[in-house]
Amino acid sequence: MTGWDEDALAGLRAAVARGDARAGLALLAGRPLGPVLQYAGDVLAAAVAGALDGAEAAARECLAELDARGLPGDAELAAELAAALDGGPSGLEVLPVDLGAVAQALEAVPADGLWLLDLDRGDVLAPDEPPTEPPGGGRHLPIPPGAPPGAPEEERRGRARRWLAEQGLRPGPRVL
Structure with missing residues (x-):
């Protein structure tokens, strides 16, 4: 191998x-x-x-x-x-988010609004997908479009990671 x-x-x-x-x-x-x-x-x-x-x-x-x-x-x-x-913390909050989904949203050209990142669940919501509100209200962050599409997977993941870090977040595993 x-x-x-x-x-x-x-x-x-x-x-x-x-x-x-x-x-x-x-x-x-x-x-x-x-x-x-x-x-x-x-x-x-x-x-x-x-x-x-x-x-x-x-x-x-x-x-x-x-x-x-x-x-x-x-x-x-x-x-x-x-x-x-x-052996120390990175200083960023862990969010169980799929970097691929964030990368896709960063590349999207919104026709009907922006993609949202659910800060409670880590879900990436399409513009036409209504956010689900947990008890006490949900927290959502708009994902800005504009990343050039078609980059290799490594670069797309990196761009998504950089954007998350700029928001004080780092990706964590998604578990059921």
Whole structure:
């Protein structure tokens, strides 16, 4: 196992979505981090927090690659990874949100309004989707459009991560 075929990438995506650091770490083993740094950083931050074998060395390698690459969202992810390695909080509130959904909303051209981020549930709501109000009222944040469409997945995730960090948020796993 040395590359990232569709099955391996799907497994890594699923591990990140579930917050399964052990499965993610296993998928990263023996594969290059460069093509999947945005996913790798999430897995490795969780693996370091869980004190999993091999996590610290892989996290330091990921941190160095993020610092060298410098795409949108890499600095924010590097800060999260550095905080995990230092054993401290990143300073950002965790929101169980799908970065892919935020990226899609950032690229959308609204015809009937803006997409909304539900700050209580982490859902990304389309302009024509009415927000659900939990008891006590809901908190929603408009997602500004304007990101150029068609970027590679890594860049799209990074842009979404950067926008969330600008709002004081960081993505966390979505659980039922």
